[in-house]
Amino acid sequence: MAAYVNRTISMMAGDGPHNVGLNNGNVRVNMSNVDSPLQIFVRAKKKINDIFVEIDDYVKDAVTFMHAVSGDNSIATPQDVTNVEAYVSKVQAIREVLKRDHMKVAFFGRTSNGKSTVINAMLHDKILPSGIGHTTNCFLQVEGSDTDEAFLRTEGSDEKQPVQSVSQLGHALCASRLQECSLVHVYWPRELCALLRDDVVLVDSPGVDVTPNLDEWIDQYCLDADVFVLVANAESTLMVTEKNFFHKVSTKISQPNIFILNNRWDASASEPEYLDQVRTQHANRCVDFLSRELRVCSPKEAEERIFFISAKEALLTRMREREKPVTSPMLVEGHQVRYFEFVDFERKFEECISQSAVRTKFAQHSRRGKNIASDVMAKLDQVYNSATEQKSAKVEKQRILHEQLSSIEEQLTTVTRQMKDKINRMVESVEHKVSLTLSQEIRRLSALVDEYDTPFRADRAALEQYKRALHRHVEAGLGSRLKKRLSHDIGHEMDEAQKEMAERMYNILPMHKRAAAATVMQPHQQPFEVLYRLNCDNLCADFTEDLSFRFSYGLTAIIQRFQGRGHTKTALKNAPQYTPILATITPAPNSVELARPGGVIGPFSAEEWSLVSKFALGALTSQGTMGGLLLSGLLLKTVGWRIVAVTGAVYGALYLYERLTWTAKAQERLFKKQYVTHASNKLRLIVDLTSANCSHQVQQELSTMFARLCRLIDEATTEMDEELCEVREAIKMLEDASTSAKKLRNKANYLGHELELFDDAFLAHTN
Numbered sequence: 001m002a003a004y005v006n007r008t009i010s011m012m013a014g015d016g017p018h019n020v021g022l023n024n025g026n027v028r029v030n031m032s033n034v035d036s037p038l039q040i041f042v043r044a045k046k047k048i049n050d051i052f053v054e055i056d057d058y059v060k061d062a063v064t065f066m067h068a069v070s071g072d073n074s075i076a077t078p079q080d081v082t083n084v085e086a087y088v089s090k091v092q093a094i095r096e097v098l099k100r101d102h103m104k105v106a107f108f109g110r111t112s113n114g115k116s117t118v119i120n121a122m123l124h125d126k127i128l129p130s131g132i133g134h135t136t137n138c139f140l141q142v143e144g145s146d147t148d149e150a151f152l153r154t155e156g157s158d159e160k161q162p163v164q165s166v167s168q169l170g171h172a173l174c175a176s177r178l179q180e181c182s183l184v185h186v187y188w189p190r191e192l193c194a195l196l197r198d199d200v201v202l203v204d205s206p207g208v209d210v211t212p213n214l215d216e217w218i219d220q221y222c223l224d225a226d227v228f229v230l231v232a233n234a235e236s237t238l239m240v241t242e243k244n245f246f247h248k249v250s251t252k253i254s255q256p257n258i259f260i261l262n263n264r265w266d267a268s269a270s271e272p273e274y275l276d277q278v279r280t281q282h283a284n285r286c287v288d289f290l291s292r293e294l295r296v297c298s299p300k301e302a303e304e305r306i307f308f309i310s311a312k313e314a315l316l317t318r319m320r321e322r323e324k325p326v327t328s329p330m331l332v333e334g335h336q337v338r339y340f341e342f343v344d345f346e347r348k349f350e351e352c353i354s355q356s357a358v359r360t361k362f363a364q365h366s367r368r369g370k371n372i373a374s375d376v377m378a379k380l381d382q383v384y385n386s387a388t389e390q391k392s393a394k395v396e397k398q399r400i401l402h403e404q405l406s407s408i409e410e411q412l413t414t415v416t417r418q419m420k421d422k423i424n425r426m427v428e429s430v431e432h433k434v435s436l437t438l439s440q441e442i443r444r445l446s447a448l449v450d451e452y453d454t455p456f457r458a459d460r461a462a463l464e465q466y467k468r469a470l471h472r473h474v475e476a477g478l479g480s481r482l483k484k485r486l487s488h489d490i491g492h493e494m495d496e497a498q499k500e501m502a503e504r505m506y507n508i509l510p511m512h513k514r515a516a517a518a519t520v521m522q523p524h525q526q527p528f529e530v531l532y533r534l535n536c537d538n539l540c541a542d543f544t545e546d547l548s549f550r551f552s553y554g555l556t557a558i559i560q561r562f563q564g565r566g567h568t569k570t571a572l573k574n575a576p577q578y579t580p581i582l583a584t585i586t587p588a589p590n591s592v593e594l595a596r597p598g599g600v601i602g603p604f605s606a607e608e609w610s611l612v613s614k615f616a617l618g619a620l621t622s623q624g625t626m627g628g629l630l631l632s633g634l635l636l637k638t639v640g641w642r643i644v645a646v647t648g649a650v651y652g653a654l655y656l657y658e659r660l661t662w663t664a665k666a667q668e669r670l671f672k673k674q675y676v677t678h679a680s681n682k683l684r685l686i687v688d689l690t691s692a693n694c695s696h697q698v699q700q701e702l703s704t705m706f707a708r709l710c711r712l713i714d715e716a717t718t719e720m721d722e723e724l725c726e727v728r729e730a731i732k733m734l735e736d737a738s739t740s741a742k743k744l745r746n747k748a749n750y751l752g753h754e755l756e757l758f759d760d761a762f763l764a765h766t767n
């Protein structure tokens with residue numbers, strides 16, 4: 001009773017979420033529901049919806065990320081991707097449920113206790129049919145429609161049945177002849193009713209006294225109800241059927257929120273003397289029922305859930321407020337107090353249903369949201385750790401590759417410089433050796449030419465053939481001599497140089513490349529041979545032999561001998577060159593000495609020599625005969641005729657001897673002598689060229705091998721460079737992956753934090 005009085009005073013003072021104003025005896029309810037406790041649910045629903053939109057984005061981002069990192073690098077396995085993908089549908093399902101989440105209140109009581117009238121009063125309009133007798137023959141669920149039209153839908157059908165008024169609704173319900181257990185959805189424009197706008201769904205039921213199928217009812221319509229309202233008849237008392245129903249409810253639902261409305265309290269106005277007694281009796285029984293029998297709350301809490309109202313008066317008041325036509329304008333004594341109590345019930349109901357719905361519906365969503373965020377975060381943690389580990393390994397690999405590459409580069413620079421020096425030294429050495437050896441071989445060319453013993457014939461054609469063959473012989477002979485003397489040395493040096501080169505390059509190569517390179521680095525199977533291209537054919541092409549018979553001691557021969565000598569030292573100018581055969585020339589500043597068979601004739605002074613030669617020349621040329629006679633006369637006069645005769649005889653004998661011995665053999669000897677002289681001169685000219693050519697071959701051989709080895713190193717470093725690029729790319733990818741994983745982890749933390757804030761804001765005080 002005290003609670004009742006307090007509530008009434010409180011409401012009279014305009015306290016509470018509903019601003020109730022008295023206007024000339026009429027009660028006006030402000031339709032604004034900004035401060036309504038229902039807004040807790042509305043705000044909580046919006047907030048958790050927003051969070052789940054973010055969770056949805058987050059999970060989708062995580063899936064995209066997992067796909068991106070589940071390639072070859074194995075940061076994430078396909079199973080990880082599948083696991084994360086599964087959360088997308090889970091989040092979708094929660095969002096679907098969230099969309100449909102509402103606050104549900106179910107009204108129960110015996111037939112005609114006024115359930116429909118209470119719902120109508122709460123909705124401020126006559127929405128549900130009410131009247132004497134059994135009006136509600138099935139479950140009616142009133143919920144907000146987003147459109148301006150009111151319509152209904154029977155269970156299992158999508159067909160909209162238009163409803164313009166309550167009478168039509170009643171008609172529609174009658175026409176459809178529904179089972180008592182069936183459900184009809186009544187959609188009423190949200191904008192017309194604050195409760196509907198705030199996502200409250202109201203369920204009217206057939207009387208609990210008309211059906212034995214209470215269990216079925218509970219299973220079908222009660223399990224998700226946030227609040228139960230027992231509409232009792234204050235004119236009688238709580239009935240066993242009503243109590244039984246709630247006993248069943250409390251066995252199936254733990255701690256259901258039950259309000260008891262003692263309706264039709266306007267009847268008490270006719271018996272004011274028993275009002276307090278009856279009220280106390282009803283209140284005690286109800287408190288006892290809730291706290292002791294059902295044990296759903298304490299007696300004190302139960303007192304706050306029991307109301308004495310007149311739904312009929314409340315509806316009437318509200319209809320008047322909305323200036324709707326009403327058939328029964330008469331309100332009996334105390335209607336204002338009963339109306340205040342009805343409003344008080346609404347406030348308590350709203351607080352209760354809002355808190356209960358937030359707790360029962362959103363607490364589990366929040367919990368699941370946190371689980372999803374933390375599960376996905378755990379997967380991302382795995383990816384992050386794996387990416388970090390792989391990144392460290394790759395960074396180490398990059399460091400090693402860097403070091404290897406710079407070490408190879410450094411070593412290669414050193415080896416290249418050293419090998420260049422080595423090649424240069426070898427080239428010089430070979431050039432020197434070839435030059436020396438070739439010069440020596442040229443000096444013994446006559447022996448080589450003498451070895452050639454093909455029959456010699458002096459006719460032109462045979463001679464040409466002989467010359468060509470001799471060219472070949474000389475070339476082959478010189479070549480093989482050079483080869484014999486040099487190839488061992490040069491070959492050995494080359495081998496050593498190549499081995500050293502290969503060894504040093506092999507050591508530069510990275511370990512894993514050495515095995516493959518070993519075969520390539522083997523020096524040639526064939527030892528290196530220098531080719532000595534002397535090309536005697538061309539070199540001696542201009543060789544012209546002179547095989548005409550010349551008496552060694554004829555005047556012409558002697559003069560020619562002098563001329564030959566004079567070519568270098570004497571005053572004989574512009575005379576044809578002849579090789580001195582028996583002359584030994586000892587260079588002296590102003591004198592020459594002629595060596596002849598039989599001894600030295602004597603030295604001549606330069607002037608004398610000039611005179612004799614002029615004379616001899618004159619004798620031999622224009623005044624030959626005259627000169628000869630003068631010379632003979634001079635000799636006869638000087639030495640006497642006997643000596644002249646003896647000399648003449650010896651001279652003649654010598655001539656005869658030489659003439660007789662001028663055979664093919666002699667011609668061959670002369671030919672070879674001339675050839676040797678000619679070839680030696682020519683060959684001497686090409687000594688430098690040939691040695692340079694040989695050293696060039698050596699240089700070529702060594703450079704080619706060095707280039708081949710460099711190519712191997714180059715291939716290895718190119719591969720290492722490519723590997724380095726790959727490693728760099730992998731590091732970049734792993735960095736991106738770990739950054740993304742970190743961001744997503746942070747987002748998971750943020751979402752977890754958001755859900756914690758949600759719990760603090762909406763769930764903490766509901767527990």
Ligand code: GDP
Pocket residue numbers: 109110111112113114115116117118129130131132133134135136263264265266267309310311312313
């Ligand atoms: P339901 O079967 O429980 O839904 O009951 P209804 O809402 O259809 O009401 C049955 C009858 O009781 C109707 O004629 C109502 O006008 C009437 N009624 C409902 N509430 C009250 C009330 O508080 N006082 C009076 N006097 N009659 C009421």
